[in-house]
Amino acid sequence: MTVETPARFSPLSGWQDRFAQLPTGLRVRELPFLTQLTLRVEPGSAAAKAVEDCLGIILPGPLRAGSPGDVEVLWTGPDEWLLVAPDGRQDDLLARLRSAIGDDFATVTDVSAQRTTLALSGPLVRTVLAQGCALDLDPRVTPAGSCLTTLLAQAPVTLVVREEEPSGVRLLVRSSFASYLATWLLDACTEYRSDTGGRGWDGR
Structure with a gap:
């Protein structure tokens, strides 16, 4: 069927x-339909470094945006960023980031809708x-x-x-x-x- x-x-x-x-x-x-993920992580922490290594970019500072390839990283608060990517990238990015973060303290949430x-x-x-x-x-x-x-x-x-x-x-x-x-x-x-x-x- x-x-x-x-x-x-x-x-x-x-x-x-x-x-x-x-x-x-x-x-x-x-x-x-752009992929949008909210990242909450303490700047300078091991989890933040893991995210940066995963994305290939230093998380941008206050009031700034950065773009490693097709993923744009937007600063939205002292410990919060919005990751924006083309349509359909949610599952891939979520899996990669959660694997990189492991048991460290950070959250990644799909807010595309x-x-x-x-x-x-x-x-x-x-x-x-x-x-x-x-x-x-x-x-x-x-x-x-x-x-x-x-x-x-x-x-x-x-x-x-x-x-x-x-x-x-x-x-x-x-x-x-x-x-x-x-x-x-x-x-x-x-x-x-x-x-x-x-x-x-x-x-x-």
Whole structure:
């Protein structure tokens, strides 16, 4: 008997056409179903060293992100990091990390279903985000490699400035806030569109 795998739907499935309405200075796309693991470990401990050897990277310090190959490591607290990898890597990474940690004190938890990711690029990225974020997003203050947990339009997000894309930002947002945040981004861009006549993205 054949068992069908249930179809997966991302929090922003069907939004491609609306994202296509954005001005040319801002491009937004969803990166759905990324592997996301929360790592809790004491910095400098034997367990932390084991994790670093396993991943091939020094765990980044406060407000920073690092990327060994296809795994991105985001600092999210004094003893907490978020590991982000392509879809389908959960089991492999969990097994490798738990094997490396052994009986040392640390935890690794799969939280992939909690959030989706928005990839933003273009010259308007920081200008648009500044409308809803209290942080100083000037590149001199928030350079590439920065990782910040903040509020964007009152929605909690993890904001990552990409090393390989100086004008690019990734927003990790909880699934329940994704539609709200996407709508806010569209409205925040209204003044930069030439075809709206001052109206919102939905014509109002």
